Amino acid sequence: MIIEVKDLHFSYGPIMAIDGVSLSLDEGAVGLLGPNGAGKSTLLRVLLGFLRPQRGEGRVFGRDIRFEQRLIRRQVGYMPEDDCLIPGMDAVSFTSFFGELSGMPRQEAMKRAHDVLFYVGLGESRYRLLETYSAGMKQRLKLAQAIVHDPRLLFLDEPTSNLDPQGRKEVLDLILDISSKKDISVLICSHILSDIEAVCSDVVILNKGRLAAHGKIGELRRLDFRLYELKVKGDEQRLIDRIGRLGWPVEATEEGLLRVYVPPQGEILNIFRAADEEGLQVRHFVRSQTSLEDLFARAVGVD
Amino acid sequence: MTIREKGYFHWEGPLRERRFAWWPITRLGLRLAFKKKGFKFLYFGSFIPALVFLVGIYISERIGEFRYMIRGSSQLLEVNPAFFKTYYTSDFLLFMMVMLMVVGGAGLVADDLRHNALQLYFSRPLEKRDYLAGKASVLVALLLSLTLLPGLAFIIFKLLFSGSFRFIADYPWILLSVAAYSAAVTAFFCLYTLLLSSLSRNRRYVSILLFAVYLVSDILFGIFYGNFKNPAFALLSLKANLQQAGAFLFRQKLPYDIPAGWSILILAAVGAAAWLVVNKRVRSVEVVK
Numbered sequence: 001m002i003i004e005v006k007d008l009h010f011s012y013g014p015i016m017a018i019d020g021v022s023l024s025l026d027e028g029a030v031g032l033l034g035p036n037g038a039g040k041s042t043l044l045r046v047l048l049g050f051l052r053p054q055r056g057e058g059r060v061f062g063r064d065i066r067f068e069q070r071l072i073r074r075q076v077g078y079m080p081e082d083d084c085l086i087p088g089m090d091a092v093s094f095t096s097f098f099g100e101l102s103g104m105p106r107q108e109a110m111k112r113a114h115d116v117l118f119y120v121g122l123g124e125s126r127y128r129l130l131e132t133y134s135a136g137m138k139q140r141l142k143l144a145q146a147i148v149h150d151p152r153l154l155f156l157d158e159p160t161s162n163l164d165p166q167g168r169k170e171v172l173d174l175i176l177d178i179s180s181k182k183d184i185s186v187l188i189c190s191h192i193l194s195d196i197e198a199v200c201s202d203v204v205i206l207n208k209g210r211l212a213a214h215g216k217i218g219e220l221r222r223l224d225f226r227l228y229e230l231k232v233k234g235d236e237q238r239l240i241d242r243i244g245r246l247g248w249p250v251e252a253t254e255e256g257l258l259r260v261y262v263p264p265q266g267e268i269l270n271i272f273r274a275a276d277e278e279g280l281q282v283r284h285f286v287r288s289q290t291s292l293e294d295l296f297a298r299a300v301g302v303d
Numbered sequence: 304m305t306i307r308e309k310g311y312f313h314w315e316g317p318l319r320e321r322r323f324a325w326w327p328i329t330r331l332g333l334r335l336a337f338k339k340k341g342f343k344f345l346y347f348g349s350f351i352p353a354l355v356f357l358v359g360i361y362i363s364e365r366i367g368e369f370r371y372m373i374r375g376s377s378q379l380l381e382v383n384p385a386f387f388k389t390y391y392t393s394d395f396l397l398f399m400m401v402m403l404m405v406v407g408g409a410g411l412v413a414d415d416l417r418h419n420a421l422q423l424y425f426s427r428p429l430e431k432r433d434y435l436a437g438k439a440s441v442l443v444a445l446l447l448s449l450t451l452l453p454g455l456a457f458i459i460f461k462l463l464f465s466g467s468f469r470f471i472a473d474y475p476w477i478l479l480s481v482a483a484y485s486a487a488v489t490a491f492f493c494l495y496t497l498l499l500s501s502l503s504r505n506r507r508y509v510s511i512l513l514f515a516v517y518l519v520s521d522i523l524f525g526i527f528y529g530n531f532k533n534p535a536f537a538l539l540s541l542k543a544n545l546q547q548a549g550a551f552l553f554r555q556k557l558p559y560d561i562p563a564g565w566s567i568l569i570l571a572a573v574g575a576a577a578w579l580v581v582n583k584r585v586r587s588v589e590v591v592k
Contacts, residue, residue, distance in 0.1 A: 048426055070428040074318050078426035082419040087410070088335045100327045101427040103318030112314055119311045145423060150314035182311050 002027055002153055002185055003047065005058035005065075010039075010046055017042040019209035020056070025187065029179035031196030031217075032189040033296055034206035040189040041081065043206065044155050047187075048078055061152065074103060077146035081157040081189075083138050085130040091117055092126045095144050102149035109148065116144045120174060136167035143174065147184070154178065156188045160195050168195070175199050193296055205296060225261040228268065231284035232258065232275060242274040259288065324429055328437025333444060336407035345406055346445070349399040353453035356390050357460055364464040382461050384474055384553040387454065391484055392549035392558075396449065397542055400492055403445055405513045408496040410506035411438045412585065417504040421585065431585055439493050446489040454481035476554075484552045488545060491570050495541075498577035501584035517541050534559040537566070544569050 003025040010018040017039045032040045045051045047060055049069025058065040060072045086094060092113050099109030117126045120140040125133070133141065139159065146154055159175060160168040176199050179186040190196055196203060203220065205213040213220055232239055236258060240250045249261040262268060275282050336342050363380040390396065415421050424434050458478065461470050471477070499512045524540035527533070537543040537559040544566040550556065551563035 050422070050425060070430070073426060073428045076426070078422070080419065080422045080426075082422075084419045084423050086331075086335075086420050087414055087418060088338060089331075093331075097327060097331055098423060098427065101324070101424065101429055103321060103428060104314070104316065105319070106327075108314070108316055115312065147311070149318060178311065182313070 001025065001059075003058070003060050003187070005047075006056055008043075008046065008056035008058055009054050010042055010051055011054060012042075016209050018046065018053070021206070021209070021211050022056075023204060023211060023214050025185075025202070025204070027185045028202060029175070029186045029188065029200040030202040030204060031200035032187060032204050032206065033191070033193065033196055034212070036191065037208075038206040039209040040206055041157055042209075044078075044157055044187070044189055048073065048076065048155065074149075075152045077149070077151035077154045079142045079146040079154065079156045079159055081161060083135070083162075084142060085133075085138065087131055089130055090127045091122055091130065091133075091141055091144070094130060094141065095148050098145040099148040104149055112148055112150075113144075116148050119147075120144045121170065135162040136164065136171075139163060139167070139171055140174075143171070147178065151184065153185045153187065156186060156190075158190055158192075159188060160190070160192060172198050225263055226266075226268075227288040228260045228262060228271065229257045229284070229286050229288045230260065230271065230282055231256060232280045232282055234278070234280040236280070238278045239275055239280055242278055243271060246270060246274075257284075318428075320428070324433040325437035325440060328424075328434065329440040329444065332411060332438060332441030336441065336445070339406065342403070342406045345399065345402050349396070349403060349449050350453075352390060352393060352396050352399075353449075353456070356386070356453070356457060359386070360457060360460050361464055364461075382457070382470065384477060384480065385555055387457065387477065387481065388549055388553040388555045390453065390457070391450065391488070391553070392546040394542070397545060400446060400449060400488070401514060401517045403449075404442065404492055404496040405510045407445060408442050409500055409509040409513055411441060412497060412500040412581070413503055413506045413509045416501070416584075417506070431582070435497070435581065435585065439497060442493040442496055443489055446492055447485060450485035450488055451482065454485060480552045480554070484549055487548055487552070487567075487570070491545070491574055494574040494577035494581070497581045501581045534561050537561060538569050541570075541573075 001024045003023075005024075006022045008018050008021045009016070019039075021039075021043065032043065034040050042051065046053050047058060047065055049065055049072060052066060061075055063072045065072065086097075089097070092110070094113075095117060096106075096109040096113035099112055100106055104112065114123075114126065117123055120143050122137060122140050122144065125137065130138075130141065139162065143156075143159065146156075156175065160171055163171060172195060175186060175188065178184050179199065186199070188196060188200060197217065201216055201218075203213070203215070203217050204211070236252065236256075240252065240258065243250050243260055246266075248263065248266060251259045253259060260271060262271075271285075272282060337346075359380055360382055363382050366380065415424070421434075425431075458470070458481070462468060495516075496513060499516070500506075500509050503509050503512070521540045521542045524536050524543055527536035527539065537547065538561065543559060546558050547561070547563050547566035548570060550558055551567070557563055
């Protein structure tokens with residue numbers, strides 16, 4: 001396990017940001033999902049030791065997040081969500097500076113800065129002043145400074161925000177390359193579900209500071225529920241209410257479809273019985289491939 | 304723009320625990336300050352008084368050769384504690400120190416706040432004290448080069464030009480006074496600059512504040528003193544307090560008729576308050592959003 005937390009609590013004054021989260025994360029790429037205010041960024045900051053949990057405990061690489069932050073940060077790279085730079089610097093000196101702060105010798109940090117800047121695609125513009133960089137270049141720069149000291153684990157907070165589709169694809173390619181071929185584990189915090197789906201094998205979903213779901217995306221899709229799409233003739237609201245009484249979440253799409261989340265022990269015949277009892281005709285019924293959006297919606301509540 | 308023109312390689316070397324983790328921050332701060340042409344001009348211009356005083360020391364030892372130039376003002380060229388006090392508490396030197404802080408120190412913390420760089424620093428094996436020590440050391444290096452360095456140079460050149468140790472024998476405490484005043488004025492300006500730099504994300508506001516607080520405090524003193532003729536109003540002025548402290552440490556007559564302890568207390572209180580605020584600002588603004 002690279003990350004283990006037990007009963008973690010953190011609040012900003014009266015606002016509970018993390019409320020009793022317990023989880024264990026293995027090596028690989030893990031997506032941290034949740035709506036705004038779910039506690040994703042706070043969890044990253046607690047794991048980095050920026051914030052001290054009020055209750056509970058956690059370990060990163062076996063190091064206690066409350067007392068051994070320095071040792072943790074030596075092995076971890078962090079790419080924050082906000083644009084970060086030091087005005088007056090170029091990318092080479094910026095990246096090597098942070099390598100040096102991580103404990104690399106000065107000369108080595110400089111050599112390494114050149115390498116990682118080429119790797120993230122900033123090789124040609126590495127001597128330009130950072131103030132002149134575009135949003136996409138700043139994202140790459142943040143990634144470069146996060147990997148300059150060759151960390152074992154990368155925390156990426158919204159790595160594709162402010163990027164155009166092409167830039168987003170390139171950054172995702174880089175992250176995929178890092179996590180799959182470079183033996184570096186990645187924890188990506190994002191609200192763009194397709195990004196997580198493209199890069200991660202595991203997912204952690206937070207909602208209102210609590211753990212809503214956790215596991216491999218494939219297994220969660222399989223085990224957590226089955227998704228069926230159906231179309232009925234008649235007042236679909238009656239069917240929604242009826243199925244809702246079974247405790248199965250239902251949502252109506254803009255295309256006039258009903259999406260029913262059937263729990264593992266649920267019997268699909270109940271849907272047809274309900275329709276029959278409400279005098280509705282089922283015109284279309286198909287098992288749908290669950291996407292991460294479905295999983296997310298199910299975990300945080302479809303309402 | 305293509306990606307991966309070069310592959311990613313693992314770095315095999317060890318990551319060292321630095322004894323002075325703040326040193327790269329100091330080096331960077333000095334490098335960025337000296338990248339500005341205006342700063343270089345100001346910094347080297349600040350050494351003009353020191354050069355003039357060094358020439359004064361030389362002339363004082365060759366007084367016979369320069370008698371036609373000084374025409375009976377030879378007491379001005381007597382190298383004694385008053386000579387040091389005159390250098391250290393001169394309006395020009397104090398003004399140049401403030402200007403150096405304005406140009407070279409205003410952005411130290413403000414730029415990091417504005418560009419969200421604090422979280423990058425603190426995602427490294429770095430404590431807040433390392434960060435603050437790194438930033439403070441930039442100012443300490445600049446200020447000590449204008450205070451301690453010239454003071455030591457004055458003593459050394461006095462001994463060299465006179466060819467005897469009589470000066471040290473007459474004033475054995477002068478080295479201590481030079482060190483104490485240099486440390487005091489450096490610590491004060493350092494905390495004063497860090498305080499104002501941490502209060503805003505905009506370095507221009509900080510620059511204006513640095514200059515304005517120093518100037519306005521002195522103007523206020525002038526206005527109140529002009530109206531009420533009460534020397535206690537000197538406590539309002541940062542410059543007057545520094546001059547009081549300087550006169551006290553060099554055992555000279557105080558420029559204002561108030562106890563030097565009060566001035567030292569005011570400077571210490573400003574410094575302590577600055578430290579508390581800086582400590583809070585650097586912790587709360589960026590790390591806890």
